[in-house]
Amino acid sequence: MQGSIDNKNQSIQISGTAESVAVAHGHEEHPDLRIFGLFMFLVAESALFIGLFVAYLTFRAVAPVWPPEGTPKLELLLPGINTVILISSSLVIHQADSAIKKNDVAGLRKWFGITALMGVVFLCGQVYEYMHLEFGLRTNLFASTFYVLTGFHGLHVLVGVMLMLAVLWRSIKSADHYSSTSHFGVEAAEIYWHFVDVIWIILFILLYLL
Amino acid sequence: MTANISLPPVAEQSSPSHGHGERRWQDYFTFNTDHKVIGIQYMVMSFFFYLVGGLLAEGIRTELATPDPDLVDPALYNSMFTMHATIMIFLWIVPAGTGAFANYLIPLMIGARDMAFPKLNAVAFWMLPPAGVMLIGSFYFGTAQAGWTSYPPLSLTTGKVGEAIWIFSLLLGGTSSILGGINFMTTILKMRVPSMGMMQMPLFCWAMIATSALILIATPILAGALILLSFDLLAGTAFFNPTGGGHPVVYQHMFWFYSHPAVYIMVLPFFGIISEVIPIHSRKPIFGYGAIAYSSLAISFLGLIVWAHHMFTSGTPAWLRMFFMITTMIIAVPTGIKVFGWLATMWGGKISLNSPMLFAMGFLSTFVVGGISGVMLAAVPFDIHVHDTYFVVAHLHYVLFGGSVFGIFTGIYHWYPKAIGRMYSEFWGRVHFVMTFVGFNVTFLPMHILGLQGMPRRIAMYAPEFQTLNQVCTWGSYLLAVSTVPFLVNALWCWFKGEKAPDNPWNALTFEWMTSSPPEIENFEVLPVLTTGPYDYGVEEEEHLATIAS
Numbered sequence A: 001m002q003g004s005i006d007n008k009n010q011s012i013q014i015s016g017t018a019e020s021v022a023v024a025h026g027h028e029e030h031p032d033l034r035i036f037g038l039f040m041f042l043v044a045e046s047a048l049f050i051g052l053f054v055a056y057l058t059f060r061a062v063a064p065v066w067p068p069e070g071t072p073k074l075e076l077l078l079p080g081i082n083t084v085i086l087i088s089s090s091l092v093i094h095q096a097d098s099a100i101k102k103n104d105v106a107g108l109r110k111w112f113g114i115t116a117l118m119g120v121v122f123l124c125g126q127v128y129e130y131m132h133l134e135f136g137l138r139t140n141l142f143a144s145t146f147y148v149l150t151g152f153h154g155l156h157v158l159v160g161v162m163l164m165l166a167v168l169w170r171s172i173k174s175a176d177h178y179s180s181t182s183h184f185g186v187e188a189a190e191i192y193w194h195f196v197d198v199i200w201i202i203l204f205i206l207l208y209l210l
Numbered sequence B: 001m002t003a004n005i006s007l008p009p010v011a012e013q014s015s016p017s018h019g020h021g022e023r024r025w026q027d028y029f030t031f032n033t034d035h036k037v038i039g040i041q042y043m044v045m046s047f048f049f050y051l052v053g054g055l056l057a058e059g060i061r062t063e064l065a066t067p068d069p070d071l072v073d074p075a076l077y078n079s080m081f082t083m084h085a086t087i088m089i090f091l092w093i094v095p096a097g098t099g100a101f102a103n104y105l106i107p108l109m110i111g112a113r114d115m116a117f118p119k120l121n122a123v124a125f126w127m128l129p130p131a132g133v134m135l136i137g138s139f140y141f142g143t144a145q146a147g148w149t150s151y152p153p154l155s156l157t158t159g160k161v162g163e164a165i166w167i168f169s170l171l172l173g174g175t176s177s178i179l180g181g182i183n184f185m186t187t188i189l190k191m192r193v194p195s196m197g198m199m200q201m202p203l204f205c206w207a208m209i210a211t212s213a214l215i216l217i218a219t220p221i222l223a224g225a226l227i228l229l230s231f232d233l234l235a236g237t238a239f240f241n242p243t244g245g246g247h248p249v250v251y252q253h254m255f256w257f258y259s260h261p262a263v264y265i266m267v268l269p270f271f272g273i274i275s276e277v278i279p280i281h282s283r284k285p286i287f288g289y290g291a292i293a294y295s296s297l298a299i300s301f302l303g304l305i306v307w308a309h310h311m312f313t314s315g316t317p318a319w320l321r322m323f324f325m326i327t328t329m330i331i332a333v334p335t336g337i338k339v340f341g342w343l344a345t346m347w348g349g350k351i352s353l354n355s356p357m358l359f360a361m362g363f364l365s366t367f368v369v370g371g372i373s374g375v376m377l378a379a380v381p382f383d384i385h386v387h388d389t390y391f392v393v394a395h396l397h398y399v400l401f402g403g404s405v406f407g408i409f410t411g412i413y414h415w416y417p418k419a420i421g422r423m424y425s426e427f428w429g430r431v432h433f434v435m436t437f438v439g440f441n442v443t444f445l446p447m448h449i450l451g452l453q454g455m456p457r458r459i460a461m462y463a464p465e466f467q468t469l470n471q472v473c474t475w476g477s478y479l480l481a482v483s484t485v486p487f488l489v490n491a492l493w494c495w496f497k498g499e500k501a502p503d504n505p506w507n508a509l510t511f512e513w514m515t516s517s518p519p520e521i522e523n524f525e526v527l528p529v530l531t532t533g534p535y536d537y538g539v540e541e542e543e544h545l546a547t548i549a550s
Ligand code: HEM
Pocket: B149, B263, B264, B266, B267, B309, B310, B328, B329, B331, B332, B335, B370, B371, B372, B373, B374, B375, B376, B377, B378, B379, B383, B386, B387, B388, B392, B395, B396, B399, B400, B403, B404
């Protein structure tokens, strides 16, 4: 998302009443619109996923048998473990947020590192699953939707991991890059990660459980 | 409205590099983050694509001057109408409305110094030129040929490269649009001067809230459809391909879930522009501010639940057709509310028939015709007869040309003095209007009749009995082509040689007129404060007259 925001945009804050005119807010004080923008972006992302989910459900609803006959059964163990990893990583990344709110940069690094690692494990698990599945992208409609949906989600996991690595890199490059009052990057990565997590839960239910 | 507020001088933390600098022409060719530069970049770029799309249209009309496919071969004809529509929609109307006007006007209208995310804004703009270049370049490889709707399985059979380029360009354009939507929403909701509540915003901002909501909710669905389509095309899956067990109708649903809202993405910004222009040039307060503001939101919402009216002949079950027929007809209500609001604003006003007002009136008259033919098409029994005929072509051009393009010209003339700092020539503006209005109606009115008589759309040849009317259309389209000449000459000549424009040539009340023409780099010397409603025109004059009478 946006790297920096022109702080002059809000350099003047005039309170609503006629007499009192308050000026001079520092950059940290006025609301940072980037989080709001991120939420707008996630509205669009949700719409994208919902569109794909509804397409999947429609394919499923109009098919006489689902998954089409001859589709090998999906293993639940590995994706189940993956799900647990991803869900718990949402709790882990929250520790990072709490840490930086206490100005604990070392804590931030630690928790972000762990979360990123969990993300990488998840991705490896997914690749491993792909390699051992008995159907390919083109086998049938179920197989195609399976790969496209999980793959597209996997791409989002990858982006999330890269966001975390970027935050890590920045906080290592200069220790005071993030502080209790200014940590948009941390918050953004966390929000995005939760989002990716929620999408996975829906995906898991749709593809594996239903 | 808000009482007078006296504002003590405000200390600004201005860095030396900002402030009173002048724009250099080079800025317009670079990655610049000033919303005004970006607005003009959007306008000039999209106008260029308008000329390209127009050229294609003239080719189509020339081909259709005779019943036989004699000018171009049918495959090239397919390429031409596909590219014509794609370019006109995604590179002209959408970027002109949601790119040019929204970017230029929103920060000025709400008293902000720029958009919420200036860099994102520039990124959004710079995604479009490559999309356009790729589309035009695809003529070299053989373009997509399946129409702007690109229905599979047809679109999977007409050449991989062209179709792949088409998909990729649209994905770029869609992403650009979404990034723009994020910016507009955030800016309008969060960056107004504190004295401006939601109900004191210029109506253009309301229109852009409604537009941005549609962009954020609907455009991603198109992206989803295109991603699946590209897998079918390039990876051999069969999401939409019946031969592999897929469902083409699912594509149609996804496509129209975006593309019906897209027609409102293409027209709501111009509803906003018309709401600005009509009160100013009629010297009267807008009639029904709240009704116009809320009807934009109603249109947005209803626009999301009418899409299958494009699919009445796609095997849609009867109960579903009934649902979509009713919702589609209901959407005419908020649209009608707006039209009545505009007419009531003009009623008894001191109307000056200058170029922006002429185009606004042209917008009203033609858009209403398109709205009415839309309601006709919403009726399932009627639609089954005229679906995929020239009646639909007539309808969509009455709303998209008569609506959106007239809206663009309305906006260009109205804000030209502000953006360029010089006046355009009123005489040539009027000539432009008359030629456009006549040319437009001569081109598209006969298409209603052709459609009712059963002439199918998207075909290079037709039955000989349709020739006379087709030739009328073709002559009209030539007049339309010529009508751009006075516009271009006027706009370019006056850019350099026009009379210097005052800050507020129209005596308007919205913020963009409270700063210099063209506005300085960060828009305002001191941020303006709201002292009147945006449309309190003629109020003082009346009071004045009342005093004289007593
Ligand atoms: C009162 C409002 C409107 C109604 C009831 C309406 C209804 C319809 C219907 C039922 C169709 C499908 C016809 C068919 O394919 O058989 C249609 C097509 C179309 N409409 Fe509208 N419409 C309205 C307003 C608009 C507006 C405002 C725009 C654009 C600014 C627009 C653009 C189009 C386009 C582009 C198509 C053709 C799409 C295609 O097949 O290529 N319409 N309209």
